[in-house]
Amino acid sequence: MTLSLFDDEPPIELINSDGMVTCWQQLLLEDEASALFSELLNSPIWRQESITIYKQRHLQPRLTAWFGDYGVSAEGGYQKLYKTVEFTPKLLALKATIETITGYRFNCVLANLYRDGQDSVGYHADNERILGVNPVIASYSLGETRRFILKHNQDKLQKVTCELQHNSLLLMHGVLQHHWQHCITKTQRSVAPRINLTFRLIKPF
Numbered sequence: 289m290t291l292s293l294f295d296d297e298p299p300i301e302l303i304n305s306d307g308m309v310t311c312w313q314q315l316l317l318e319d320e321a322s323a324l325f326s327e328l329l330n331s332p333i334w335r336q337e338s339i340t341i342y343k344q345r346h347l348q349p350r351l352t353a354w355f356g357d358y359g360v361s362a363e364g365g366y367q368k369l370y371k372t373v374e375f376t377p378k379l380l381a382l383k384a385t386i387e388t389i390t391g392y393r394f395n396c397v398l399a400n401l402y403r404d405g406q407d408s409v410g411y412h413a414d415n416e417r418i419l420g421v422n423p424v425i426a427s428y429s430l431g432e433t434r435r436f437i438l439k440h441n442q443d444k445l446q447k448v449t450c451e452l453q454h455n456s457l458l459l460m461h462g463v464l465q466h467h468w469q470h471c472i473t474k475t476q477r478s479v480a481p482r483i484n485l486t487f488r489l490i491k492p493f
């Protein structure tokens with residue numbers, strides 16, 4: 289996998305207080321990014337999982353898939369998911385690129401498919417204990433641009449909005465998951481599908 293010309297550009301520091309968010313634009317060559325997008329979009333891995341909120345079961349408003357050896361249940365308890373999928377060569381190459389550029393290691397990916405503007409993810413922190421004290425999440429986007437919002441847990445006035453573009457990488461690190469929550473909003477606009485790959489490091493059980 290080849291880094292794009294834009295990789296010479298310094299990353300943008302989106303948040304640098306109570307944790308860090310760092311962004312890179314145009315991570316891969318465009319051909320590679322679009323080939324990965326169609327490979328993932330057309331693969332039969334996607335499932336609509338359910339989530340329990342206030343004892344009620346709901347279908348998640350997006351499709352998901354886990355790659356790697358481990359998965360964490362959406363319910364918060366730590367379980368090995370039987371549904372994990374093996375990394376494809378393209379995904380392994382992307383993982384290596386992301387490890388080089390960020391300096392962090394990863395061993396699994398939670399992939400999200402937002403089929404249209406009604407698909408979303410509500411405010412949450414990625415703070416499952418199995419991700420360690422200060423989880424590091426590298427989030428790579430493909431396809432449609434979607435709005436990502438981070439809000440501070442204590443200081444409600446602190447909100448950071450970012451339009452996550454095709455072929456961009458957003459890294460959440462440091463103590464971020466203790467102090468901030470993030471979401472992908474719904475939109476009334478008619479939008480094309482978006483795939484997001486969240487690279488994580490799950491400590492073996």
Ligand SMILES: O=C(O)CCC(=O)C(=O)O
Pocket residue numbers: 398400409414427436452470471472484486
């Ligand atoms: O789709 C995104 O950019 C965010 C996904 C996310 O927050 C997650 O999978 O935990």
Ligand SMILES: [Fe+2]
Pocket residue numbers: 412413414470
């Ligand atoms: Fe998240």
